[in-house]
Amino acid sequence: LLYNQAFKSVGFDGVYVHLLVDDITKFLRTYSSPDFVGFSCTIPHKEAALGCLDEIDPVAKSIGAVNCIIRSPSDGKLSGYNTDYFGAISAIEDGLQSPLAGKLFVVIGAGGAGKALAYGAKEKGARIVIANRTYERARELAEIVGARALSLAELDTFHPEDGMILANSTSIGMQPKVDETPIPKKALSNYSLVFDAVYTPKLTRLLREAEECGATVVSGLEMFIRQAYEQYERFTGLPAPKELFR
Incomplete structure (x- = not known):
């Protein structure tokens, strides 16, 4: 609706239409008409899409995930970009009202969105911790970005300092499972700001409980809107009418 x-x-x-995709490779092969000028790539296809592209933007390659795919009108080649990291990090810094440099930044999840958050926070000079349900995936991402890895269970008692930043990149708490949360409420008092990439609902259980613990909260809707600016400009070649995205 925003784009239209x-x-x-x-x-x-x-x-702009929503399509449910099971196999990203088959989908892009099938929808190969030049009429399909671009695609927004969402969970769980952000990493798998890399293998379907002819060209990958250097930032997206560093992150290891794309969320925007553009078809060249001249030769039909597909190029991949990542606009998630800008949308999320700019929203978080605005919420903090200060730079991320030097802050301890805890990312929940090691998938495409988690990679974007970790990359963006690292670029801003934050110290990174990756927590994931599967420890091995957390360790793999941690090695790439120079971070510490934890299992999701370890995060419950993780408290090396006050004033940490927490960023959930998983789908935990998304509709219809709105009663779920990735971390117990008692652990949220250690964080000064909590960001949730989930934006349906806008106020997730994680954000609601973080707010009750006194943390500043940033909704995934803010990330969604900000990353959409760049996607719109790549789709159309025109400046984004930002006032219409809010």
């Missing part, structure tokens, strides 16, 4: 309203406002001849 923006397309209409500038007279852009295009429509």
Whole structure:
């Protein structure tokens, strides 16, 4: 809806539709018409999509995940980009009202969104911790970004300092399982800011409980809106009408 309203406002001849995809490789092979000028790539395809592309933006390659795919009008080649990291990190820094440099930044999840958050926070000079349900995946990402790895269970008692930043990149708490949360409420008092990439619902159980513990909270909706600016510009070649995205 965001994109279609923006397309209409500038007279852009295009429509944005939601498609449920099981196999990203087969999907891109099937929807190969030049009429499909671009795709938003969401969970769980952000990493698998890398193997389907002709070109990958250096930032997306460093992150190891894409969330935006553009088809070249001249030769049909597919290029992948990552706009998640900018959307999330800018929203978190605005919530903090200060830079991330030097802060202890804890990422829950080691998938595509987790990689984007870890990469973005590292670029800003934060100290990174990766917590994941499967420790091995946390360790793999931690080695890439120079971080510490934890199992998700270890996060319950992880408290090396006060004022940490917590960023959930998983789908835990997303509709319809809105009663789920990745970390117990009692552990949230150690964080000054909590970000949740989930934006349906806007106020997840994680964010609600973090707010009750006194933390600043940042919704995944803010990340979604900010990353959409760049996707819109890549889809259309036009500046994003940012006021229409809010």
